Amino acid sequence: MYIHDRFRNRSNRWAWRESRTHIFAVLILTLAFLTFAWFSMVFSSGRNYRSCWLHPLQEWQGSPLAFPWQPLHTVSPETKTDEDRLPVVTNATEGLSLDHILFGIGGSARLWPKRKEYAKLWWNPDLMRGFVWLDEDPGIVDPSEPLPPIKLSDDTSHFSYTNPTGHPSGVRIARIVQETFKLRLQNVRWFVLGDDDTIFNVYNLMKVLSKYDPSEMHYIGSASESHSANTHFSHGMAFGGGGIAISYPLAEALNNMEDSCLQRYSQLFGSDDRLHACISELGIPLTREAGFHQWDVRGNAFGLVAAHPVAPFVSMHHLETIDPVFPQHNSLDGLKLLVKAMKIEPISFLQRSICYDRERRLTFSVSMGYVVQVFPKIILPRELDQPERTFKAWNKRNRAEDFDINTRPPYRSTCNKPFLFFFKDIVRNREGNTVVSTYQRDKATDDSKSSAFCLPWLLPVHEVQEIEVVSRPMPERWHLAPRRQCCRLTEIKNKVLRITVAPCERGRISSS
Numbered sequence: 001m002y003i004h005d006r007f008r009n010r011s012n013r014w015a016w017r018e019s020r021t022h023i024f025a026v027l028i029l030t031l032a033f034l035t036f037a038w039f040s041m042v043f044s045s046g047r048n049y050r051s052c053w054l055h056p057l058q059e060w061q062g063s064p065l066a067f068p069w070q071p072l073h074t075v076s077p078e079t080k081t082d083e084d085r086l087p088v089v090t091n092a093t094e095g096l097s098l099d100h101i102l103f104g105i106g107g108s109a110r111l112w113p114k115r116k117e118y119a120k121l122w123w124n125p126d127l128m129r130g131f132v133w134l135d136e137d138p139g140i141v142d143p144s145e146p147l148p149p150i151k152l153s154d155d156t157s158h159f160s161y162t163n164p165t166g167h168p169s170g171v172r173i174a175r176i177v178q179e180t181f182k183l184r185l186q187n188v189r190w191f192v193l194g195d196d197d198t199i200f201n202v203y204n205l206m207k208v209l210s211k212y213d214p215s216e217m218h219y220i221g222s223a224s225e226s227h228s229a230n231t232h233f234s235h236g237m238a239f240g241g242g243g244i245a246i247s248y249p250l251a252e253a254l255n256n257m258e259d260s261c262l263q264r265y266s267q268l269f270g271s272d273d274r275l276h277a278c279i280s281e282l283g284i285p286l287t288r289e290a291g292f293h294q295w296d297v298r299g300n301a302f303g304l305v306a307a308h309p310v311a312p313f314v315s316m317h318h319l320e321t322i323d324p325v326f327p328q329h330n331s332l333d334g335l336k337l338l339v340k341a342m343k344i345e346p347i348s349f350l351q352r353s354i355c356y357d358r359e360r361r362l363t364f365s366v367s368m369g370y371v372v373q374v375f376p377k378i379i380l381p382r383e384l385d386q387p388e389r390t391f392k393a394w395n396k397r398n399r400a401e402d403f404d405i406n407t408r409p410p411y412r413s414t415c416n417k418p419f420l421f422f423f424k425d426i427v428r429n430r431e432g433n434t435v436v437s438t439y440q441r442d443k444a445t446d447d448s449k450s451s452a453f454c455l456p457w458l459l460p461v462h463e464v465q466e467i468e469v470v471s472r473p474m475p476e477r478w479h480l481a482p483r484r485q486c487c488r489l490t491e492i493k494n495k496v497l498r499i500t501v502a503p504c505e506r507g508r509i510s511s512s
Contacts, residue, residue: 096210098202100189103130104180105148106173106240106271107196109138112150115196117332118319119147121339122199129185132196133176135169154179159259160266171262173240173271174278178258181251189214191251193244197319199339200243201291203346204312207479208289209245217253219284220245222292225304226394227404229296233269235404236286237276241317242294244275253282289314296394299323303388303410306367308350310482313342322391325370326422327444341369341426345435347474353487353501354381360458365418366487366501369426372439372467373418376458381484383408415454420445421467432473439467464497471501478503 107115112134119132123146131151141150153172161168177191190209194200212218221238224230229239238244246254254275261278268274276286291314297304301322319335326334342349345368353366356378363375365384386408393402400407411417421439428435446461474485486504489497 096189096206098127098206099129100187100214101129101202101206101209102180102185102188102191103128103148103200104176104191104193105130105132105196105198106176106193107132107134108169109134109136112138112196116145116147118197118199118335120145121335122202123148124202128202129188130192131180133173133179135172151179159262162266163269166269170268170270170274174262174274175258176271177246177251177275178255181255189248191246191248193240193246194315195241195317198241198243198315198317199319199335200315201313201342201346201349204291204349204479205243205245205314207347208291208312208314211480212247212287214247215249216247217250217282217284218245218247218287219250219279220287220289220292222288222290222294223286223404224294224296224394225403225405226296227402228393228395229294230404233273234276237272238286238292239294239296239317240272240275242292243315243317244272244292250279250282250284254278257281291315293317295319295322297322297391298394298396299392300390301325302371303390303407305350306352306365306371306373307385307387308352308367309385310351310484312347312479312482313350327442328422337423338369341423341437344426344428345369345437345471345473347476347478348435348471348485348501351474351485352384353485353499354384355487355489355499357489362458363418364487364489364499366469366499368469368471368501369437370423372421372469372499374421374459375418376416376455414448414452417445417449419449419459424466435471435473437469437471439469441465441467463495464492465495467497467499469499469501472503475503 105119112132116132125146125148128148130148132148133151133153135153137152138150154175156168156171156175159168159171161171163170176193180191192200192205209220212220219238221240221244222242223235223237224233224239230237233239258278261281262274265274265277268277290309290311293314293316295301295304295316295318297318298321302325305325319331324331324334325338329337348368350370351368353368355364355366356362357364358378361376361378363373363377363379363384365373365375365379367373386406389398389400389403389407389410392398395402400409420442422442424438424440426435426437441461441464450456469487470490471485483504485501486508487499487501490500491498
């Protein structure tokens, strides 16, 4: 028994060793097979890997079709990417002209007879291309009026609209970029949207757009000045009244998907948020340009206009919700005067210069084409850069927190308020290298200071009745690196104070 047991134990040990060897062999073969499969998948030159478990992930990463409301599908090898579909533009950012911009203006037949007067202020039918899109036929049209041609929008009654406080016209206006694109006009690089009460500075618009490559997808504009409006809609949305610039490739993409997209956003209020929602689905963020102005303000917009940021002025909007920009004119006549300055010297329009009379301790703030303010004390540029809250936000409040721009409180003391000289006229010399603008003293401001027994000798009426600003045209490339211009007081002669404004020398303080 003892010998037999020893033989049996030895046999068991040999069997275990043989079994273990077989297990190791199987493991090595399995590992070799998996390694070979992995290398084949990773380094395969074909696209067969899409049939493996990575297929849903790859599709989700590269295509918006993975949203729940649309099924996945396999992308064929012939399918081109967004980059493949981009139009070839030679020197895309060079030589941009108004002929490359196509305007789409949203309006209504009911308001167009009045609001067409705003369009007349800036539209030039000989130089510009575009259309006003109305909901219905406005009736008899005078072809001699310098206005964009009228087109009727498509019927959008089949689109769902469920917002309880808005109007279904928001769907129609959101589709203007699509309807304008479908016209297939030649040589278009940019589609610019606006309202029928928007005024564009087309020269500066062209300069701003020239910074961007129109063969890429761009969504350019600005948000609202009012915090409540941005909070309700979006801080990342371009407000349409201030103007929206859309590059050709983005317009093409919207044309292909906007109608189905709009059906997903029936609960939204207007056109701007619908357009923003569809552009968001395409993954394009807002590029902010400070010169696009929604002007979601009410009342006296003086503080906003007089403190324009150091950026090219492009647009203004809501002209019917603000007081006349010039106190001695009605709303339309005041805008005509303002646009006159804008057309003669578009680059420097509303740009400010700051200089001082240190002996009398006076501060001069020149807003080109609008107003010269003379403050009865020294005020530093950082404070002047903030608009004085002479206006109210869209929610009819005027606290600092009601705005999404920096503001400062209005002056309570009449004696601390500035003397005002409002724009009167502007001329350019024959050589084109000098512009002279004239600003007339505001009698109402003087009368209020006299009634408050303010110090009359700071800027005596009998000494200065007008201010004449002599300026040199700003550099053509100023929009690429904006800087506030320098100014200096030169002389007082025949009750006219002369101020010279020019680009600052390198290293010089812009306020002196």
